[in-house]
Amino acid sequence: MRQSQFEYRYRPLWERLEVTLKGLEGMGRPPADNLASFAADYQSLCHQLALARERGYSLTLQNDLNDLMLRAHRQLYRHRAPLLPRLAAFFARGFPQAVRRQWRWHLVSTLAFVLSALLVWGLIQHDPELVHTVVGPDQVADLEEMYHPDLRDTGDRDRADDVMMFGYYIYNNIGIAFRTFAGGLLLGVGALLAMLFNGSFFGAAAAHLSLVGASQPFFTFVIAHGAPELTAIMLAGGCGLRLGWSVLAPGSWSRVDALRRAAGECLPVMYGVFVLLVIAAFIEAFWSSRELAPQIKYSVGAACWGLLMLYLFLAGRRHGPE
């Protein structure tokens, strides 16, 4: 069969597919008949493309058919599942299960944070001047101004400031968590450094403020939002380390495949990290900044930690993995 006869015979089918595809790609609804025959049309298009190549029809025709097939392929294999039930199942089971599946990595990242914090805390208790090796002079002044009972001004903070700080916590903290995760891809170094640095900074700030007699304002401020915030940072660090390790020691997989698998398994945890940090930003902006009795603040903080740990350790244990 000559090319023009071939084109003449199948052109109507290609035009029908074109109409269907335009509809599926979101430019108007395709007619119902077209949809019913879409899969069959696609299959015969595959056949015609193979014929066109085998018979040596012109490259233009081959390319046109290839493009049409590519578009049809993209529509046919598109995956759309209902969102809300999946979200509910994810937070009821999927997220804590995903965290527990890679608990070793989260343990490593938590240890990196806690040990560096304790080390710096101990060193500063021993020699208070050491705080300046970790925290810059401006930051020391900022910390004292924020938490020291004699220096800080608490009267003029209003709702607008809370909203502004909420935006800042979203921008800053979630950015840090995402960067920690991505930094892990550089052989784990980025994630590890982020954990060590954040741990040291936290240790230094806590030690310094307790030495200048501001530990109560500091801890009443951080205890509640610290639960979701610190947990989320540890989880992001753990995911980053897992990514880096998958490239360093892929085991029986190729490095790329190991990376792909690790990224796939870390992603559910990163969804959770995002949500935890949004919750943390809410608590930090609208609750932690309230001036309340320390007993209330400590009990709410303890409840936050307790609930979060119960959730991460126990939720979804009775269900099998998804």
Place this chain on the structure above:
Amino acid sequence: MRIDDQLHIDTPEGARLSLSLAGPIPRALAYGLDLALRGLILFLVSIPLMLMGGHGYGAYLVLMFLLEWFYPVFFEMLWQGRTPGKRAMKLAVVHGNGAPLTLNGSLVRNLLRTADLFPIAYLTGFVVMLISPRLQRLGDLAADTVVIHVPPPARARPEPGEGSEAPDWPLSRDDQLVLLAFSERAPGLSRQRQEELARLAFPEQPPAAALEKLRRVARHVLGAPGGGQP
């Protein structure tokens, strides 16, 4: 073996799908466009927000966060793998098997962007892209995605004309492809160049006659109506 920028995928239907991969230059241009658009959005929205004091500044920071991390994800989901910059450069992101980009794929490739940015100006991503056989940066490798040209550059139609004649030699498949390619590309060539090419096919003829003969044979192969033996 052919060395080109085509990615060939065998689909479950047994057909072979060819994608043309996009290199660093069009991708960098698309990124530049997106960056400019993000800056513009931020600037335009910041003017009313700045007048609102603390609330406005908080909203501005949230917007900055969203634009930095979720601008590409949002548009890649909305427009099937294309951000405005990619749309302008006629690029799209698809998975390595030719399937459309999923939310997870888009998130992975965009969250890991920071690693590609390291240490400055996408140096890591650029080097990885040059090493990778499918022109993928780190984020693409982890998400199993490729950036492709859609649609490939526009192609010429065969020139119209009358009369055809059967070739006087047994036609191989390669001959056929060359003749068809000639008839499609001839409109873009000068008359002199066309005659020069025609003389390669029919060296015994004068240039004008050789070109006329070549056109007639090409029309025969194309199967144009109006003359010649089918």
